[in-house]
Amino acid sequence: MNVFKMSPSIENIIVKYLTNSATANDIDKLVVWIEKPTNKKVFKEYVKTHYAIYYSMKEPNTQELLDKLFFTIRRKESFVYKLKSQSVYRYVAAVLVIGLMISAYFFRNSIHISNKNNETIIVNKSKSIKPGTDKAILTFDDGSQVALEKGTSYNAQNVNSNGEEIVYEKSKSESEEIKYNYLTVPRGGQFSIKLSDGTKVWLNSESELKYPVSFSSGKTREVELVYGEAFFDVSASTNHNGVKFIVKNKSQEVEVLGTEFNIKAYLGESNIYTTLVEGSVVVSSGNELKKLKPEQQLNLDLVNNSKIIKTVDVYNEIAWKDGVFSFENKSLKEMMIVLSRWYDVEVIFENEAIENEEFIGILRKNQEIQEILKSIENFGIIKNYKIYDKKIIIK
Missing domain, CATH: 3.55.50.30 (Phage tail protein beta-alpha-beta fold)
Known part of the structure; x- marks a missing residue:
């Protein structure tokens, strides 16, 4: 239970700040909020309880570290970790493994090989x-391919890439035959794409997206998540004369008008997860239609053909793209x-x-x-x- 007197929006900004994913607007709001002495105290207690108490409280200069942490927010400097506000879970040690170190002050950077009997x-x-990086394979309609990766660029008619994102421009000719490209992200990779209608898609490792080079005017915009995981920020239908947007894969279709959502549909896994961030979507599978509200997730069990909708912490589902x-x-x-x-x-x-x-x-x-x-x-x-x-x- 959260005992701190802060709004969910402020807590979310703190979390984003500590994970180095806050926007400039987020930081501005945090700076204004933390100007009040009472809020400053709440912030310090929040950090102290959810981060420092498990590890850095063993250090003699804990208060000094907290003061430094507070000071860095005013300087708009960044930190590396956030630990979600959970204090009643059984596996506290496991919590520490991933989220313990929120700053250089709480993190021992060196990795030592154990000298115990059970040696690493x-x-x-x-x-x-090494961790993954920005890379993908672009496959054209004729089967030819281009490797896209961080540090390189690619430019062609109506399409260009800076090595982290590929962008398609809207075709000036509406009579062109629809041609499809594939963007394949291998293991150890990630990539994003801006489709010709303005829709933005982030692809996680081991994922593939099929999409038209240019959408036909007045016709339903369709793409296919062949496999893997993708986050969609769909250009609203109001920008396209009411034309809807559909994401297909082998087991379901997601129909949207303009919204943000995540689909996880990896090969070899028996569940497909569709998570709505904002807006509205309708998921169809077989003869069933399921409408999702923001912060809801549909779990499609391919083995039992069951469909369960539940409320989830959206951050946990989409943090990978940030x-x-x-x-x-x-x-x-x-x-x-x-x-x-x-x-x-x-x-x-x-x-x-x-x-x-x-x-x-x-x-x-x-x-x-x-x-x-x-x-x-x-x-x-x-x-x-x-x-x-x-x-x-x-x-």
Whole structure:
């Protein structure tokens, strides 16, 4: 239960700030709010309770660190971690693993190899496992391909890329035959695309989107999430003479007029999750139609053909597109599936008993996986682990 006297909007801004995902407008609001002495006290208590109490309270200069933290907000400097406000969960150690270190003051950057009996073994340590990056394969209607990646650019008629995003311009000719492109993001990658109608799509690792190079005027705008995970910020139908937008995949269709939502439909997984951030969508599967409201998620179970709608914390579902992974009530196994895609590794559990240990917290996507694994080991969640090139064996 939240005992701090702050509005949900302010708490959300604090969370975004601590994860380095706050906008300039967010920071301006936070600066104004924190000017009041009472709010300053609330902020310090919030941080102290949800972050420092588990770790940095062991340090003699905790108050000094909190003062420095407060000072940096006024300087608009950034931090690296946010730990969701959870104080009653059983697996506190697991919470610490991911979200403990909110700043350089609370984080010991060095990673040490254990010298205990159960030693961590890293084979080919010089080849550390790096986090994913912006990269994708663009496939044209004739089958030809272009590799897109951070640091490179691509330019052609009506389409260009800066290595992080690909942008399609609206065709000047409305009579052109519809041609489809594919954007495929491999394991260890991410990419975004702006479609010709202005719709923005973020693609997570191991995902593929099929879409028209240009939409036909007056006709339904359709794209297909072939597999994987994508966040859609759809250009409103009011900007396109009322024409609706549909996202298809092999098991369902999502119809929207203009909204923000996330679809998770990975190959080999038996559930498809559709999460609405704002606006309204109708999900059709078989002969059933389900309408979602903001902060609702539809879980389509492909094995049992069941459809369950529940209210969720939207942040946990879409944080991946803003540079963090948010885990709430996720098992170690589920977490490792997510990480295996981003780091392009294979994870093997030798100790199956720990697969269901639950986690709550947030992980930055730009850190090396050894940092994560070592933290888990230090808190006793796992005994040790081994890394062989692109394979991780958890003991």
